[in-house]
Amino acid sequence: MYSAIPSAFLLTQALKFYGINQVVISPGSRNAPLILSIATDPDFQAFSVIDERSAAFYALGRAMASKSPVALICTSGSALLNYYPAIAEAYYSQIPLVVISADRPSYKIDIGDGQTIRQNDVFASLIGPSFKLEQDVEHNAKEIARFSSELLLMDQASVERVNLNRITEAIGLMRQHRIPVHINSPFEEPLYESVLEPPTVYEMPSIHLKEEVRPLNQENRDLLADVVSASSKRVLVLVGVWDPLPLEVEQLKTIVNHFGALLLTETTSNLKDTVAIDSIDTLLAPLEQHPLSAELIEKLMPEVVFTIGGLVVSKKIKALLRKRQGLAHVHIGRGRALNTFNSLKGSLDLGVLYDYTQTLELSADTSYRDYWMAYYLNLNDKRKAFAAKAPFSDFSVFAKLLPAISEDVVVHFSNSSAIRYAQFFSSRAKMQFCNRGTSGIEGSTSTSVGYASFMGDKTLLISGDLSFLYDSNALWNNPVPSNFRIVVVNNRGGGIFRILPQAQKTPRFEDFLETKHNRTAQSIALENHFEYLEARSLDELAECLNGFFDESASPKLLEVFTPSDLNEKVLFDYFKSLL
Numbered sequence: 204m205y206s207a208i209p210s211a212f213l214l215t216q217a218l219k220f221y222g223i224n225q226v227v228i229s230p231g232s233r234n235a236p237l238i239l240s241i242a243t244d245p246d247f248q249a250f251s252v253i254d255e256r257s258a259a260f261y262a263l264g265r266a267m268a269s270k271s272p273v274a275l276i277c278t279s280g281s282a283l284l285n286y287y288p289a290i291a292e293a294y295y296s297q298i299p300l301v302v303i304s305a306d307r308p309s310y311k312i313d314i315g316d317g318q319t320i321r322q323n324d325v326f327a328s329l330i331g332p333s334f335k336l337e338q339d340v341e342h343n344a345k346e347i348a349r350f351s352s353e354l355l356l357m358d359q360a361s362v363e364r365v366n367l368n369r370i371t372e373a374i375g376l377m378r379q380h381r382i383p384v385h386i387n388s389p390f391e392e393p394l395y396e397s398v399l400e401p402p403t404v405y406e407m408p409s410i411h412l413k414e415e416v417r418p419l420n421q422e423n424r425d426l427l428a429d430v431v432s433a434s435s436k437r438v439l440v441l442v443g444v445w446d447p448l449p450l451e452v453e454q455l456k457t458i459v460n461h462f463g464a465l466l467l468t469e470t471t472s473n474l475k476d477t478v479a480i481d482s483i484d485t486l487l488a489p490l491e492q493h494p495l496s497a498e499l500i501e502k503l504m505p506e507v508v509f510t511i512g513g514l515v516v517s518k519k520i521k522a523l524l525r526k527r528q529g530l531a532h533v534h535i536g537r538g539r540a541l542n543t544f545n546s547l548k549g550s551l552d553l554g555v556l557y558d559y560t561q562t563l564e565l566s567a568d569t570s571y572r573d574y575w576m577a578y579y580l581n582l583n584d585k586r587k588a589f590a591a592k593a594p595f596s597d598f599s600v601f602a603k604l605l606p607a608i609s610e611d612v613v614v615h616f617s618n619s620s621a622i623r624y625a626q627f628f629s630s631r632a633k634m635q636f637c638n639r640g641t642s643g644i645e646g647s648t649s650t651s652v653g654y655a656s657f658m659g660d661k662t663l664l665i666s667g668d669l670s671f672l673y674d675s676n677a678l679w680n681n682p683v684p685s686n687f688r689i690v691v692v693n694n695r696g697g698g699i700f701r702i703l704p705q706a707q708k709t710p711r712f713e714d715f716l717e718t719k720h721n722r723t724a725q726s727i728a729l730e731n732h733f734e735y736l737e738a739r740s741l742d743e744l745a746e747c748l749n750g751f752f753d754e755s756a757s758p759k760l761l762e763v764f765t766p767s768d769l770n771e772k773v774l775f776d777y778f779k780s781l782l
């Protein structure tokens with residue numbers, strides 16, 4: 204069945220032709236022409252999610268997992284605005300989405316019609332390009348003539364030609380830059396008319412993406428010569444959020460070796476089996492308090508930083524590198540090169556840098572890396588000793604939980620203490636993710652459910668209590684696989700604010716920053732057919748984790764209640780113990 208409205212049919216045919224077959228639909232009437240063209244078409248995988256905010260994060264999770272774009276379809280009015288948080292996250296994390304909103308005809312906007320807002324360009328600067336489709340002039344021409352006869356100056360064939368070009372351009376730009384794009388499409392009533400045979404066969408133009416690899420040009424050659432050729436360079440490689448291919452990991456390792464570089468990774472860098480400082484703050488926090496702090500920090504300061512991947516979680520490393528005068532920062536990869544340390548010199552592709560390093564002599568001087576790796580590894584015994592005797596707290600929950608995760612589990616973390624505590628402990632997890640594009644707390648659960656629904660892998664979400672309560676529609680709206688697991692670390696509010704310097708001095712801290720509460724995740728879990736477990740001590744946690752990841756008929760949620768007034772002390776004691 205197909206919509207009788209040509210632009211609705213065209214849009215769905217274009218999605219299909221360009222291989223965008225995952226579609227997340229939120230209900231409405233104005234978008235019914237799109238829904239009826241997709242609902243029974245076996246070429247589409249369509250998912251129904253009522254809450255548009257959750258729908259967009261769900262789509263984001265599926266796009267992350269499938270590494271291919273996902274389309275979102277909603278009705279007119281405020282529905283579209285609820286996509287905004289996920290669109291911003293997708294924009295900053297460079298995840299492609301096609302956002303399609305159904306709209307009223309232009310002549311029915313701002314005249315008092317219901318469920319109507321100004322939808323064109325509504326996402327402004329936090330999205331890739333936005334496109335507005337032309338209204339079909341052969342669909343209810345009578346109504347058009349009554350309200351806006353000048354629209355009829357364009358014939359239907361021209362409308363379709365223009366619309367096809369806009370749709371193709373939108374999809375091309377989305378693929379090229381890996382960003383979300385918005386297509387706003389006005390539909391006149393009647394909305395539910397359908398035809399059984401495709402009304403037209405469109406000639407879809409091919410999309411030619413610009414050259415994927417940017418070759419090493421003279422500019423980059425000069426940049427590299429400048430950055431790396433001088434003697435005794437201290438080179439640091441810092442990896443942010445990354446979902447690398449095996450080849451990319453090997454290329455990165457070779458580059459690191461060639462420069463004798465110090466490699467700094469995070470939980471979300473997804474790099475295992477590398478010689479790296481994999482808990483940046485475990486190194487930096489004690490250095491800040493060390494009696495020889497200034498000397499050691501000077502010794503650690505690099506002259507060259509290569510960054511790779513997306514955003515970096517550690518605030519300490521960003522603050523440290525911003526202080527470095529004369530730092531040369533080069534970003535590796537096709538993603539946006541961000542001038543995080545006020546010292547960006549340029550960017551180049553990983554493969555290109557890899558080829559270039561093959562032409563260089565292997566760095567003979569690895570003293571910088573050797574010194575800091577030895578320093579870091581020396582902290583290991585102290586780290587283990589502290590974790591073994593740390594009192595029950597957020598810290599000790601993560602110390603117990605992360606090593607219990609096996610290689611077949613994909614982990615998603617919420618913002619903010621969850622992803623920060625995760626940095627202190629290694630896990631064998633298959634992959635680890637967090638929405639760091641905007642670091643929002645509103646969509647981690649929906650993203651992880653979307654991810655799990657595509658992958659079928661065992662998926663674990665580790666969430667703070669506020670983030671979990673915020674996004675509870677994630678479990679109501681979406682089908683949750685039975686191998687999905689959630690651990691909510693319930694410290695009765697925004698525990699992150701207790702560990703942020705100075706925050707507790709704010710008047711009425713508990714009301715307005717920590718937002719202390721007594722809610723639990725239990726009713727949400729049970730309402731959504733999760734098995735619910737709870738732990739209030741390390742022994743109870745160990746007991747709950749026993750068999751937690753085993754196959755089960757329903758998904759499980761484990762809530763761990765930690766003492767909010769102790770968490771901060773344990774974390775700072777950890778840093779002190781490393782001195």
Ligand SMILES: Cc1ncc(C[n+]2csc(CCOP(=O)(O)OP(=O)(O)O)c2C)c(N)n1
Pocket residue numbers: 617618619620621642643644645666667668669670671692694696697698699700
């Ligand atoms: C949408 C949004 N609103 C507000 C914030 C600011 N914020 C960052 S962390 C946080 C508290 C999170 O609390 P919780 O989920 O309980 O995790 P915790 O840090 O306590 O582990 C808040 C409100 C944000 N990041 N995103």
